[in-house]
Amino acid sequence: MRQLSITVLLVFAFIISGVYPVFSAVTGKIEYNIPIDYSNLSEQDLNIKARHYFYNALQAKDGETTEYITQALILYSILQNMNPEHTEYSVRLGILYDKINKDRYAKGNFARAIQVNHTNPKPYFYYAEYYYKRQSYRKALKYYKEAYKYGYEKNYDTLYKMGDIYEKFGDTRSALKYLKEAEKQSPNNDLELKIKRIESNDAINKEYYSDTRIRG
Numbered sequence: 001m002r003q004l005s006i007t008v009l010l011v012f013a014f015i016i017s018g019v020y021p022v023f024s025a026v027t028g029k030i031e032y033n034i035p036i037d038y039s040n041l042s043e044q045d046l047n048i049k050a051r052h053y054f055y056n057a058l059q060a061k062d063g064e065t066t067e068y069i070t071q072a073l074i075l076y077s078i079l080q081n082m083n084p085e086h087t088e089y090s091v092r093l094g095i096l097y098d099k100i101n102k103d104r105y106a107k108g109n110f111a112r113a114i115q116v117n118h119t120n121p122k123p124y125f126y127y128a129e130y131y132y133k134r135q136s137y138r139k140a141l142k143y144y145k146e147a148y149k150y151g152y153e154k155n156y157d158t159l160y161k162m163g164d165i166y167e168k169f170g171d172t173r174s175a176l177k178y179l180k181e182a183e184k185q186s187p188n189n190d191l192e193l194k195i196k197r198i199e200s201n202d203a204i205n206k207e208y209y210s211d212t213r214i215r216g
Contacts, residue, residue, distance in 0.1 A: 043082050050075035054092055057099070065100050072096055087113040091123050098130050106130055121150040125158060132161055141165045156185045172202040 053072035060066045073096050080089040094109035110130065113123035128143035144162045152158040163179035166172075179195050 041078075041082065043079060046075055046079055046082075050079060050092075054096070057096060060099065062099055063101050069096055069100060085116055087117050087120050087123060090116065091126055094123070094130070095126055098126075098133075119150050121147040121152040121155075124150065125152055125155070128158075128161065132165075137165045137168055154181075154185055156182050159185065160191070167198060172198055176202075 050072055053068045053075060057066060057068040057072045060069055073093065076089050076093045076096070079086070080093060083089065090109045090113035094106045094113065097103075097106035097109060107127070107130065110123050110127040113120070114127070117123075124143045124147035128140045128147060131137070131140035131143065141162065144158050144165070147155070147158050148162065159178045159182035163175045163177070163182060166175035166178065175198055176195065179191065179198070183191050183195065
């Protein structure tokens with residue numbers, strides 16, 4: 001038996017009754033002081049509800065708190081406390097908090113998911129996405145590499161973002177390596193043009209430095 005706060009319990013009662021309370025879970029604070037027997041609550045049913053709200057929440061604009069985000073945060077907070085070892089709950093909380101710019105809670109949930117299962121590529125990927133969106137490219141690359149290492153070696157977004165970051169760093173060799181791997185997974189015109197542009201610029205740079213050395 002685990003403990004859940006009175007606030008979350010009351011919110012849960014509102015949810016199952018179809019009444020939507022004022023949003024409180026965005027604060028990220030949940031206190032534990034009232035014993036609740038979780039065996040009386042169906043994790044499966046809660047998860048189905050949470051997924052419904054989650055996928056609709058993803059349609060919201062970044063920084064916008066919608067009813068779907070509200071309900072998804074509440075339900076995944078409950079699920080996380082019902083089953084702390086289920087990394088997906090923490091990952092989705094991280095994604096939702098990232099979407100409404102609650103940085104501390106986004107990072108905390110991604111880190112928690114990694115701590116629970118350090119070989120799961122998904123939390124690394126979304127942690128990387130968090131940093132990529134904020135243009136913290138070195139940190140983003142660190143987590144994309146971990147996602148790649150633990151199973152996302154054929155994930156298009158991982159490969160593309162790694163290639164894109166290496167291009168930003170001026171490492172054309174690494175950029176082309178990952179972008180070409182991404183192209184194998186999902187060929188598209190924009191990526192093809194990006195690869196050709198990098199190859200062309202790389203050839204020009206090599207020719208320039210070759211001419212410079214000859215003149216010297």
